[in-house]
Amino acid sequence: MQVRGLLLLLALILLAATAEAGKNKKEKGKKDGSECEDWRWGPCVPNSKDCGLGYREGTCKDESKKLKCKIPCNWKKKFGADCKYKFESWGGCSAQTGVKTRSGILKKALYNAQCEEIVYVTKPCSSKIKSKSKGQSPPFPS
Numbered sequence: 001m002q003v004r005g006l007l008l009l010l011a012l013i014l015l016a017a018t019a020e021a022g023k024n025k026k027e028k029g030k031k032d033g034s035e036c037e038d039w040r041w042g043p044c045v046p047n048s049k050d051c052g053l054g055y056r057e058g059t060c061k062d063e064s065k066k067l068k069c070k071i072p073c074n075w076k077k078k079f080g081a082d083c084k085y086k087f088e089s090w091g092g093c094s095a096q097t098g099v100k101t102r103s104g105i106l107k108k109a110l111y112n113a114q115c116e117e118i119v120y121v122t123k124p125c126s127s128k129i130k131s132k133s134k135g136q137s138p139p140f141p142s
Contacts, residue, residue, distance in 0.1 A: 036060035041111035044069035044081060056111065083115035084108040093125035100125055 039060045046054035051073035055066045071081045079085070085104030093100050099122040109115045 036063055039065075041067075041113075043113070044071050046071050058111075079116060079119050080113065082110040082113035083119075084110070085119060087121075090123075098125050099123060 037060075039058045041058045042056050044054050044056045046052050051071045053068065053070050056069045058065045058067065084107045086107045087104040088102050090100045090102045101120055101122045104119050104121070106115050106117050106119075
């Protein structure tokens with residue numbers, strides 16, 4: 001009978017410890033205790049130049065915060081790093097302009113960014129001639 005009591009006491013202690021640990025995790029998960037839910041975030045401003053690590057400022061009523069952010073250095077698009085688009089394939093090369101075009105439809109606007117619904121991008125046509133025969137070696141002279 002004493003063994004049962006000891007096991008029951010151990011089980012209760014373990015249950016209490018687990019519940020306390022779960023409560024601490026929930027408290028750590030809360031950011032800074034802000035009750036505000038209508039945050040307005042500005043664009044990511046790099047610390048130097050036009051890409052890399054930086055910060056974005058947010059305001060909600062009379063509160064303000066700064067969050068760390070990053071603009072990839074290969075992201076030079078006019079529509080910004082907070083607007084994510086789904087792009088179609090590149091169109092054919094225009095003989096008049098020497099560029100090809102494709103469009104992108106807005107997929108996601110991060111931090112309530114003001115994004116255009118459809119964007120168009122262009123790039124110069126490739127001057128390389130791509131061969132259609134892949135994986136074939138040239139014939140050897142006999």
